[in-house]
Amino acid sequence: MKAEYINPFIKSLVNTFDTMVGCQFTQEEIKLKEGSDPKYEISGVIGLSGNAEGTVVLNISREVALKAASTMLMTELTEIDEDVIDAIGELTNMIAGSAKGELEGYSLSVSLPSVITGRDHHVNFSSKVPPISVSFSSDWGPLVLEVGLTSVAEVAEV
Amino acid sequence: MKAEYINPFIKSLVNTFDTMVGCQFTQEEIKLKEGSDPKYEISGVIGLSGNAEGTVVLNISREVALKAASTMLMTELTEIDEDVIDAIGELTNMIAGSAKGELEGYSLSVSLPSVITGRDHHVNFSSKVPPISVSFSSDWGPLVLEVGLTSVAEVAEV
Numbered sequence: 001m002k003a004e005y006i007n008p009f010i011k012s013l014v015n016t017f018d019t020m021v022g023c024q025f026t027q028e029e030i031k032l033k034e035g036s037d038p039k040y041e042i043s044g045v046i047g048l049s050g051n052a053e054g055t056v057v058l059n060i061s062r063e064v065a066l067k068a069a070s071t072m073l074m075t076e077l078t079e080i081d082e083d084v085i086d087a088i089g090e091l092t093n094m095i096a097g098s099a100k101g102e103l104e105g106y107s108l109s110v111s112l113p114s115v116i117t118g119r120d121h122h123v124n125f126s127s128k129v130p131p132i133s134v135s136f137s138s139d140w141g142p143l144v145l146e147v148g149l150t151s152v153a154e155v156a157e158v
Numbered sequence: 159m160k161a162e163y164i165n166p167f168i169k170s171l172v173n174t175f176d177t178m179v180g181c182q183f184t185q186e187e188i189k190l191k192e193g194s195d196p197k198y199e200i201s202g203v204i205g206l207s208g209n210a211e212g213t214v215v216l217n218i219s220r221e222v223a224l225k226a227a228s229t230m231l232m233t234e235l236t237e238i239d240e241d242v243i244d245a246i247g248e249l250t251n252m253i254a255g256s257a258k259g260e261l262e263g264y265s266l267s268v269s270l271p272s273v274i275t276g277r278d279h280h281v282n283f284s285s286k287v288p289p290i291s292v293s294f295s296s297d298w299g300p301l302v303l304e305v306g307l308t309s310v311a312e313v314a315e316v
Contacts, residue, residue, distance in 0.1 A: 045203060045272055046205065047204065047205025047206075047207070047268075047269020047270065047272075048205075048269055049205070049207055049267040049268060049269045050267070053269055053270050054269070054270055055269060055270055055272050057272075082282075082285060085282045085285075086284070086285050089282075089284050109207040109208070109267065110205075110207060111205020111206055111207045111211055111212070111213060111269055112205065112211050112212055112213055112283075112284040112286065112287060112306070113284055114203055114205075114213050114215075114281050114282060114283060114284070115281075115282040116274050116279055116280065116281055116282070117279070117280045117282060118276050118278045118279035118280055119278065120276045120277065120278060120279075121274055121275070121276035121278075121279035122274065122275045122276055123272055123273075123274055124240075124243045124247075124272065124273040124274070124275060125270075125272060126244070126247050126270040126271060126272070127240060127243075127244050128270065129270060148270070
């Protein structure tokens with residue numbers, strides 16, 4: 001994966017959380033994702049296709065998910081229900097959609113988000129696109145963004 | 159979701175398993191997916207975008223996944239490792255890709271597959287596309303196909 005791919009997603013995540021829920025996330029470590037160790041309980045997953053293809057995962061703790069969804073829906077949510085799941089899907093969609101705009105040359109389109117729940121789930125990327133993992137911190141808690149994206153020519157070469 | 163969407167995926171699943179691993183799956187129940195009860199331990203997830211958008215999930219037991227991957231790779235696999243994950247991703251990709259060909263009018267493109275593992279994981283679809291769930295049986299065991307797909311116009315109307 002080209003490093004230039006990741007920056008639009010980092011910027012988009014920070015802007016989306018700031019604009020949508022007023023929470024400032026600070027980028028911490030960037031690394032190649034190793035293994036499939038689970039981090040947090042909820043993952044928003046969205047596919048990208050076009051002249052590049054791949055997957056974006058927003059991996060978020062129960063606590064951060066509840067705070068974000070409660071702020072978006074202006075009501076206090078205490079359980080991971082359909083509303084929280086839709087809110088996390090929507091945030092994932094916004095992050096991917098806004099980054100897409102900055103990667104114009106790849107004519108990307110995004111699919112609808114799925115949201116994976118379960119304390120012990122692992123989201124495994126295609127081995128064709130080793131994902132980059134970026135951790136973030138905030139007053140609400142941490143989260144992890146994972147992006148695996150490759151140009152269609154690169155996929156065809158594998 | 160229009161019922162006409164589901165048939166190409168059912169046909170494609172049956173053909174893909176027959177051609178790729180020589181296993182005949184028989185369609186059992188078709189229903190709207192209710193709740194997010196987990197069925198099996200492994201889910202291949204792939205996004206579709208274009209003039210319709212949505213998600214396809216191949217939910218498969220550990221046993222069926224190991225048999226399918228062992229057949230594809232012509233070696234006996236006994237653990238859910240990277241090879242098995244890639245094989246399930248590839249089967250999911252083939253099922254979506256072949257169904258896409260039968261839904262030409264929607265100019266669909268597929269993203270790369272992700273594969274979710276974990277005994278207690280749930281794949282939650284966007285509330286915009288209530289998924290249809292189709293169960294299948296075979297000599298190897300059962301599996302479930304879930305498809306949530308809607309035309310872009312329908313999404314915009316929600």
